[in-house]
Amino acid sequence: MVACPTETSDVRHDWDIREILNLYELPFAELMYRAQTVHRRYFDPNRIQLSSLFSIKTGGCPEDCAYCPQSGRYPTGLERGELLAVEVVVNAAKAAKANGASRFCMGAAWRAPKDRDIDRLVEIVAAVKSLGLETCMTLGMLTAAQAMRLKQAGLDYYNHNLDTSPEFYPQIITTRTYQDRLETLRHVRAAGIHVCCGGIVGMGESRTDRAGLLQQLANLPRHPESVPINLLVQVQGTPLHGNDPLDPFELVRTVAVARILMPASYVRLSAGRTAMNDELQALCFLAGANSVFYGERLLTTPNPDNEADHRLFARLGLRLDKDVG
Numbered sequence: 001m002v003a004c005p006t007e008t009s010d011v012r013h014d015w016d017i018r019e020i021l022n023l024y025e026l027p028f029a030e031l032m033y034r035a036q037t038v039h040r041r042y043f044d045p046n047r048i049q050l051s052s053l054f055s056i057k058t059g060g061c062p063e064d065c066a067y068c069p070q071s072g073r074y075p076t077g078l079e080r081g082e083l084l085a086v087e088v089v090v091n092a093a094k095a096a097k098a099n100g101a102s103r104f105c106m107g108a109a110w111r112a113p114k115d116r117d118i119d120r121l122v123e124i125v126a127a128v129k130s131l132g133l134e135t136c137m138t139l140g141m142l143t144a145a146q147a148m149r150l151k152q153a154g155l156d157y158y159n160h161n162l163d164t165s166p167e168f169y170p171q172i173i174t175t176r177t178y179q180d181r182l183e184t185l186r187h188v189r190a191a192g193i194h195v196c197c198g199g200i201v202g203m204g205e206s207r208t209d210r211a212g213l214l215q216q217l218a219n220l221p222r223h224p225e226s227v228p229i230n231l232l233v234q235v236q237g238t239p240l241h242g243n244d245p246l247d248p249f250e251l252v253r254t255v256a257v258a259r260i261l262m263p264a265s266y267v268r269l270s271a272g273r274t275a276m277n278d279e280l281q282a283l284c285f286l287a288g289a290n291s292v293f294y295g296e297r298l299l300t301t302p303n304p305d306n307e308a309d310h311r312l313f314a315r316l317g318l319r320l321d322k323d324v325g
């Protein structure tokens with residue numbers, strides 16, 4: 001794959017699985033040094049970007065994603081909701097902005113939006129954007145035409161994760177294929193929307209699967225602008241509840257390898273931060289994570305409270321990406 005003319009030689013799209021595993025197998029200090037070196041070439045390491053999440057349509061999803069509390073197939077006790085009214089979403093966006101978020105990410109528990117939902121989604125995007133926030137949506141699979149309509153409404157980012165390696169994927173989701181996901185990513189790119197795409201660690205996958213996920217992301221024709229690395233939030237009632245927890249250093253290594261493979265992308269330390277102490281989060285920032293989901297809720301599960309996050313950022317001397325100077 002030929003790199004874009006504006007990209008430097010750090011930005012590659014031809015990663016071999018062995019090269020990626022070799023990075024994972026480096027001594028910890030060596031891996032961190034390499035990740036930090038790359039991070040500093042592309043970003044100010046003392047800045048962090050904050051995205052807030054909001055569920056605009058909760059629960060009752062027909063898909064069988066084994067990690068997900070919103071699948072209607074598992075007894076998680078979550079009540080099913082309808083797509084929220086524009087004004088309810090706008091009020092949540094205003095609150096997120098007042099708390100310091102720069103991007104508002106709206107999630108829906110759908111396999112895919114219906115065409116009849118798109119009119120309201122278009123209204124929501126336009127209204128949130130007019131508040132001066134970056135807009136992001138994650139709605140499941142999109143057709144090319146749906147992606148174009150959302151772009152025209154002003155959608156800046158679309159989140160659609162590959163979740164894991166192609167090999168491990170069938171153990172996690174059977175109701176849509178890896179190819180379906182790649183096709184949605186193509187539609188999003190073709191519409192000119194920025195791509196937010198990453199995955200989940202701690203689902204019982206092997207290191208080779210983690211490397212395989214990063215290989216898929218890094219070898220896309222263009223790297224996703226944002227790469228969320230989620231640590232599985234274990235929710236009672238889901239098939240993955242009760243899995244052995246991941247070695248925390250393996251999470252840090254995954255962040256570091258993502259940083260090296262996709263040097264110009266934002267790497268987001270995503271779900272799972274309530275299970276991490278400040279020291280582990282700091283290691284992830286040292287490894288090249290430069291974004292988090294911010295706000296007291298992810299979609300349906302808790303996230304650290306705003307005060308705790310601001311205390312952590314202050315202790316680490318991290319400043320917000322949107323504040324100039």
Ligand code: SAM
Binds near residue numbers: 068069160163199234
């Ligand atoms: N329904 C849409 C879809 O799946 O594309 C959008 C929302 S879905 C909740 C977005 C992403 O959240 C999933 O792809 C998955 O990576 C992540 N996610 C869901 N439940 C999670 C959990 N329990 N722990 C970590 N990440 C999770």
Ligand code: DTB
Binds near residue numbers: 159270
């Ligand atoms: C992503 O990669 N992680 C976010 C967002 N994209 C949509 C979702 C995490 C969800 C965690 C479980 C929940 O709160 O329902």
Ligand code: SF4
Binds near residue numbers: 064068069109111
């Ligand atoms: Fe549905 Fe998305 Fe959850 Fe899968 S991850 S069950 S598609 S809400």
